[in-house]
Amino acid sequence: xxxxxxxxxxxxxxxxxxxxxxxxxxxxxxxxxxxxxxxxxxxxxxxxxxxxxxxxxxxxxxxxxxxxxxxxxxxxxxxxxxxxxxxxxxxxxxxxxxxxxxxxxxxxxxxxxxxxxxxxxxxxxxxxxxxxxxxxxxxxxxxxxxxxxxxxxxxx
Numbered sequence: 001x002x003x004x005x006x007x008x009x010x011x012x013x014x015x016x017x018x019x020x021x022x023x024x025x026x027x028x029x030x031x032x033x034x035x036x037x038x039x040x041x042x043x044x045x046x047x048x049x050x051x052x053x054x055x056x057x058x059x060x061x062x063x064x065x066x067x068x069x070x071x072x073x074x075x076x077x078x079x080x081x082x083x084x085x086x087x088x089x090x091x092x093x094x095x096x097x098x099x100x101x102x103x104x105x106x107x108x109x110x111x112x113x114x115x116x117x118x119x120x121x122x123x124x125x126x127x128x129x130x131x132x133x134x135x136x137x138x139x140x141x142x143x144x145x146x147x148x149x150x151x152x153x154x155x156x
Contacts, residue, residue, distance in 0.1 A: 012146040017089055020146075021047035021076060025121075029054065030073040031065035039065055045076070046117040052091055052139040053114040058102050059133070066137065070094045074139060079149075087148045091141040101135040111136055 012020060027045045030038050041062050046053045052074060056063055066072065072095055077088030099108040114136065115128040123129065 007145070007147060010147045010149055010151045012087070012089070012148050016148065017144070017146050018047065018049055020087060021052070021089060022121075024076045024078060027052070027054075027074050027076045029062060030075075031062050032069045032071055033061075033065055034068065044118070044122055045074075046114055046121055048113055048117060052141070053118070054095070054137040054139065055103075055118060055134050056137050057133055058135050063135075066095050070096065072139065084149045084153050087146075087150070089144065089146045091139060091144050093140050093142040095137045095139050098136045098138050102132050103130055103135045104132055105130040110138075114138075 025044065026042050028040055029043055030040045033039050039061050041060070043054050043056065043062075045055075054074075072093070074091045075088060076091075077086070079086035079088075099111050100106050103111075119126060119128045
């Protein structure tokens with residue numbers, strides 16, 4: 001994975017980045033369309049400390065794009081109207097399908113942790129819901145960039 005070359009003064013540390021990714025509810029996923037145009041959509045996600053996991057509808061533009069070209073960029077951010085509160089992480093890399101498509105609940109060792117994290121984050125710890133319309137995508141980041149503009153205030 002490639003590190004951050006610019007903006008190191010506002011970059012999150014690895015523990016800050018991990019905590020941020022574990023607590024944010026929504027990411028924005030950018031895929032490459034058939035004509036080379038970007039397609040951006042919002043999704044729930046979980047971070048396991050190494051990979052970002054997306055539970056995606058398999059009948060979606062995002063899935064079609066990723067089936068054709070596995071490259072994507074994911075942004076997780078928060079902030080507001082105050083510039084010094086802007087924080088975020090961008091992960092660029094490749095996606096791979098893990099488990100059955102669509103996911104119906106057959107045991108898959110690799111999915112035990114992401115499904116537990118997803119259930120804890122979005123379902124109050126109840127069992128992960130299988131609906132026969134979604135499947136798992138694992139994002140392996142080739143490059144990670146982060147920013148936390150509140151670090152600029154600390155330097156003054």
